[in-house]
Amino acid sequence: MASEALTSQDKAYAHRIDAPQTATAPGSPASFAFVPSLVRLLVSAALLVVLAALAYVLHLNRQPGLSLSLLLGAAFGIVLQRSRFCFFCNFRDWFDRGDPRGLFGILVALAVGIVGYAVVFGAWLPDPSSGRLPPDAFIGPVSLVLPVAGLAFGAGMAISGSCVSAHLYRLGEGSATAPFALIGTVIGFILGFMSWNTLYLTQIVGAPIVWLPHWVGYAGTLVASLIMLALVALWLSRGGQQRSQPVDDTPWRKILIHRWPAWIGGAIVGVIGMVAYLRVAPLGVTAEIGSRARQIASVTGLSTGRLEGLDTLRGCVTVIRDGLVSNNGAFIAALVVASFAAAFVSGQFKPERPTAGQASRGVIGGILLGWGAMTGLGCTIGTLLSGIMAGALSGWVFAVAVFTGIAATLLVGRRIGALG
Amino acid sequence: MKRASLFTAVTLTVIGLAGPTLAQTPKGPLVNGEWLEKNLSDPKVRVVEVSVEPGLFERGHIPNAQNVVWHTDLVDTVRRDIATKEKFQDLVRKLGIDKDTTVVLYGDNNNWFAAWGAWIFKSYGFDNIKLLDGGRKKWEADKRPFDSRVASVAPSQVSIGEPNSKLRARLSDVNDAVSKKSNATIVDIRSPDEYSGKVFAPPGSQELSVRAGHVPGAINVPWVRAVNEDGTIKSADELKKLYAAAGIDDSKPIIVYCRIGERSSHTWFVLSQILGYDVRNYDGSWTEYGNTVGLPVVNVAGTVWGGK
Numbered sequence A: 001m002a003s004e005a006l007t008s009q010d011k012a013y014a015h016r017i018d019a020p021q022t023a024t025a026p027g028s029p030a031s032f033a034f035v036p037s038l039v040r041l042l043v044s045a046a047l048l049v050v051l052a053a054l055a056y057v058l059h060l061n062r063q064p065g066l067s068l069s070l071l072l073g074a075a076f077g078i079v080l081q082r083s084r085f086c087f088f089c090n091f092r093d094w095f096d097r098g099d100p101r102g103l104f105g106i107l108v109a110l111a112v113g114i115v116g117y118a119v120v121f122g123a124w125l126p127d128p129s130s131g132r133l134p135p136d137a138f139i140g141p142v143s144l145v146l147p148v149a150g151l152a153f154g155a156g157m158a159i160s161g162s163c164v165s166a167h168l169y170r171l172g173e174g175s176a177t178a179p180f181a182l183i184g185t186v187i188g189f190i191l192g193f194m195s196w197n198t199l200y201l202t203q204i205v206g207a208p209i210v211w212l213p214h215w216v217g218y219a220g221t222l223v224a225s226l227i228m229l230a231l232v233a234l235w236l237s238r239g240g241q242q243r244s245q246p247v248d249d250t251p252w253r254k255i256l257i258h259r260w261p262a263w264i265g266g267a268i269v270g271v272i273g274m275v276a277y278l279r280v281a282p283l284g285v286t287a288e289i290g291s292r293a294r295q296i297a298s299v300t301g302l303s304t305g306r307l308e309g310l311d312t313l314r315g316c317v318t319v320i321r322d323g324l325v326s327n328n329g330a331f332i333a334a335l336v337v338a339s340f341a342a343a344f345v346s347g348q349f350k351p352e353r354p355t356a357g358q359a360s361r362g363v364i365g366g367i368l369l370g371w372g373a374m375t376g377l378g379c380t381i382g383t384l385l386s387g388i389m390a391g392a393l394s395g396w397v398f399a400v401a402v403f404t405g406i407a408a409t410l411l412v413g414r415r416i417g418a419l420g
Numbered sequence B: 001m002k003r004a005s006l007f008t009a010v011t012l013t014v015i016g017l018a019g020p021t022l023a024q025t026p027k028g029p030l031v032n033g034e035w036l037e038k039n040l041s042d043p044k045v046r047v048v049e050v051s052v053e054p055g056l057f058e059r060g061h062i063p064n065a066q067n068v069v070w071h072t073d074l075v076d077t078v079r080r081d082i083a084t085k086e087k088f089q090d091l092v093r094k095l096g097i098d099k100d101t102t103v104v105l106y107g108d109n110n111n112w113f114a115a116w117g118a119w120i121f122k123s124y125g126f127d128n129i130k131l132l133d134g135g136r137k138k139w140e141a142d143k144r145p146f147d148s149r150v151a152s153v154a155p156s157q158v159s160i161g162e163p164n165s166k167l168r169a170r171l172s173d174v175n176d177a178v179s180k181k182s183n184a185t186i187v188d189i190r191s192p193d194e195y196s197g198k199v200f201a202p203p204g205s206q207e208l209s210v211r212a213g214h215v216p217g218a219i220n221v222p223w224v225r226a227v228n229e230d231g232t233i234k235s236a237d238e239l240k241k242l243y244a245a246a247g248i249d250d251s252k253p254i255i256v257y258c259r260i261g262e263r264s265s266h267t268w269f270v271l272s273q274i275l276g277y278d279v280r281n282y283d284g285s286w287t288e289y290g291n292t293v294g295l296p297v298v299n300v301a302g303t304v305w306g307g308k
Helices: A008-024 A039-061 A064-083 A089-099 A102-126 A145-160 A164-172 A178-204 A214-241 A252-257 A261-277 A286-299 A327-343 A354-373 A381-387 A391-414 B002-018 B033-038 B085-094 B107-125 B135-141 B171-178 B192-196 B235-243 B263-274 B284-287
Strands: B047-048 B102-106 B130-131 B183-189 B256-257 B279-283
Touching: A039 A327, A064 A261, A089 A102, A089 A145, A089 A164, A089 A391, A102 A261, A102 A381, A102 B085, A145 A178, A145 A214, A145 A354, A145 A391, A164 A178, A164 A327, A164 A354, A164 A381, A178 A286, A178 A354, A252 B102, A261 A381, A286 A327, A286 A354, A286 B085, B102 B107, B102 B135, B102 B279, B107 B135, B107 B263, B130 B135, B135 B263, B135 B284, B171 B183, B171 B256, B171 B284, B235 B263, B256 B263, B256 B284, B263 B279
Parallel strands: B047 B102, B102 B130, B183 B256, B256 B279
Antiparallel strands: none
């Protein structure tokens, strides 16, 4: 059993992986690293087999959308956990320590996704100038509400320690903050519904919906977007390149235990984004959370009325559903289960007892995340990632606002001593 | 389940044997998947998908099919009306359709919007208009292929005239039937709950009427009674019996309506194209009639708009 203890390199990674939690919560991290690795491997493998079997049963029952959502959600959960594809942590690595490698992962995801979307668009909508938008791509209105939503979302990330997708995979790592952040997100969504009609009628209704290929074609969008990403990459690495230490270990341990290089995770996220759009719907993690929040809001009478114009907009738009599982619901569930499997096998499943600080920061940050995701019609995955991949101006605007929101909140929060 | 699919397979074989010779354009208004699959590359056959769910066509459609969007292509997007002559002419030219082209329409939701498309095509004088029996659902269930690439077609130079007003009922035609100035039979093809006034619209529908119920004298035969379990349309004999039992036959002109005119296109297709009756589609439907001030309404359920 002693041989299963983490190597010093593992510890270095584990430290980085859990930095947002361990920094704030001494708690009692009960690392499951003491469980023999064979048992961990079997448990994780069994979970993935169960997901695969479920997907197969759905496939046999002619539910291709649900089946694929389950598989894509599982793949997404594994990649997020293994490569720590967390917008906030990656930003903070660069913001605090000048390490841009995590952010490069996000840029790679965008670059791969932009190319992938262009390939799909070219087949679906050969002429982008026709005035028609590609079906269900996340191309949202650009109004004043969008940067405000992005700032709120960024602040929520800084306070709660992650964005919504990262809280979901952290749930699989046993994070003490994640459950509170997700509860906060639901509350934030309900507040979003309550403010929606005013925001929509005063700001969003006349706002332009800008799809870049409509103006500059697919080639123009590809060139402009990729140059933009390259410029951002250059700017991020202006403090000098950091050399990655090559991990010297067996291939299995590199895959199952060590953190994957961020750019590999990013490339896989880009491919998943394209495949999800091709076969089911653009990647997004808040549609299901939003529709559950809407159900709660309507049952409790907090927001029963009609949400003006919401059904006509693109994004992680919430619709009232019946009790059955939606594609997005299957995606989210598989994401959490698979990220648990990935965390468990690597010894990174560390359930903690939440501290009061974690709980309150989770809820407060979560409320901002939920409000931002509702009024911004998506989160860092839907509006930012899937939006930029689709050539939507709304994706770029949201991205700028989100990162500005994180930076501002970190600066102010640290000055007043509320954030570490 | 196995037994059911075996049964379906046997039934299909029997239908296949009894059906018309393949490769020749079927005489009737319906084509089946087997015929269509063999004739997809025929330049005189144009397959057109009219679905309502966004992204359905793009993620996979019948090979060589063209996409038509009901909400923008087949209606006037400013006035409430069908597409104007100029707009529809542009569309059919772009789709490469000529007067002698066999147009096969299909879509999701049991061909509701494909049937609306058929009604518009017929109104603008296109004769060779057919529906793929069972629509997308049946094509998929029969494990026939889908394609996600959009085939490019050479545009046509067809010219069209004003729409044939004989296929369309207006509010005045419905009023005439209600006040017995005409002898038309009105058929309400909505669900029994919409007909009785228990609900204003099907769940999830945006377009509401501020009164519930139905047009006085309208006979309720929900559209779904005309289709089999697998979405295909019942045989002409079955249909004739079914509608005769409700008091609908070819002795009098017929007006069909629903909520916005799309489901009623389905029944319009069945009654006019398959049974050959004189039928008009009232596309104003309940969202026009039920909102018009002063008209008589039958509301059996007694539902009050906005009241608790």
